[in-house]
Amino acid sequence: MANPEQRPIGDVSVPLNTGDVREFKKEMGRLLEDPLGVAERLDQFLGPNIYTWVELQSILGILFTMEEREMIRHSGMRVWDRECQGPDQGDQKWPMQDPGWNNQNERHRQNMSDLRWMIIRGIREAVPKGQNIRKALSEHQGKDEPLADWLERLRKALQLYSGVDPDTAAGQIELDKKFGLNDLVLIPEADNNLLGRDLIIALGIKITPCEGKLKIYSLTEEDNFEISDTVWYTGEVGKLNIQPISIEIQNPEIPIRVKQYPISLEGRKGLKPVVENSVHQGVLESCVSPHNTPILPVKKPDGSYRLVQDLRAVNQRTITRFPGVAKPDTS
Structure with a gap:
């Protein structure tokens, strides 16, 4: 009687050759600079096929250094243990030695699929979060680039290089630092530009010098109630709500009249x-x-x-x- 785990499966795995993998490496990108992009491109490159443990290790050996492979493996096992509830631990799903998986065995094919998933997720989270915030915020606005496009690039770079979600409070603070302390935004087509103090007020932040360094804090709802509405930036010219200042001149009956000199x-x-x-x-x-x-x-x-x-x-x-x-x- 045949073993049910050994019954034939209709799908056929098509292995990659070494030349294809080496050619892909030229377009893959660098792990430390673009982990999300590397993971996405590798996932597309592998396609719908199922690869054995030996094939996957060979592909990783061509694409990554030994240190990078260790980072990916530990990250992938950590993600598996965190997100996948089951009897198998991460080190069992990603063994160090060839487990002899057979792609015609349904359970073995599931192990191969799980290993590929761990590799892609491991690449995405291999670079420690928060390590590349400086690189993420090193982007500068192009000469003719709209402000909205630049902000979107900053948001993507923040998540790409640091793993910080730009929609969270931490992400907003990092973006506020970029706009409030680094680059003052000047929009030629705008009626009123936010520069200096007005920009900081509009972003809802305050800056406090501390031991020669600058610290940035978000304003709270209590601050909004305590601060008078008359001091907020409105885009209008400020006018003093006082009586006009008058002066006395000598010989007031004689007007002060100086002819306008020529202007180019x-x-x-x-x-x-x-x-x-x-x-x-x-x-x-x-x-x-x-x-x-x-x-x-x-x-x-x-x-x-x-x-x-x-x-x-x-x-x-x-x-x-x-x-x-x-x-x-x-x-």
Whole structure:
């Protein structure tokens, strides 16, 4: 009577040749740099076939160093013991010596399938988590790369190199560090950019110097209640809720009127969006006045302009509210 475990199975295993494996190694990637990618590519390369213990060990021997194979084996056994409930332990499912599995034996084929699963999972988790956070956050935004695309690359790199889920609290803190302490995000097409303090407030974090080092903390709900709404960034120009400041001038019956000196065409074009934006935000208002002071366009390093008002004539005729007192140490 035939042994039921030895009954023929219709599937036929197609072994890989050494040349195919060596050619695949050129495209596989490096385990320490991209464990998730290596696992995914190897899984696709192996295809739907079932491989014997000898074949799998031969493939691993070509693709990985001895140290890497040890890392993969220990990681795979650890995953098996953690996730698979059964009588067999990880070291039994991944034996050191050839167990003599026969691919025509149903139970043996299951062992081969389990070993392949352990190899792929072992590769995914072979690199210690948290080891490569610095590499994960070393990505920089491309010159013309949209912010959303860069953030998505950061999220993938964080999970790829460190094993940290970007959707968890720990992952959010790491991403906040990247945006808050490393790269200030500048979006040319945005109406209002988040820079410096505004960026930190928008991210909901606070930075505290401690013994020459910076520590970053997330703001809590209690902080939101304790902080006045008037100090949060709103994207609008801040205005003081006080009475306008008035000054007294000498000979008030004579207007302070200084003729505008010539401004280059480039300067006028540079100041146009600045003035229009100030009018739009309510900082400047159109009016008719006998007074006039000249303005000066100052070019910034990035090519844009800022408006500077020449108030020297006003300062000369301003009546000082409090008399100046000589400093004792200089008199």
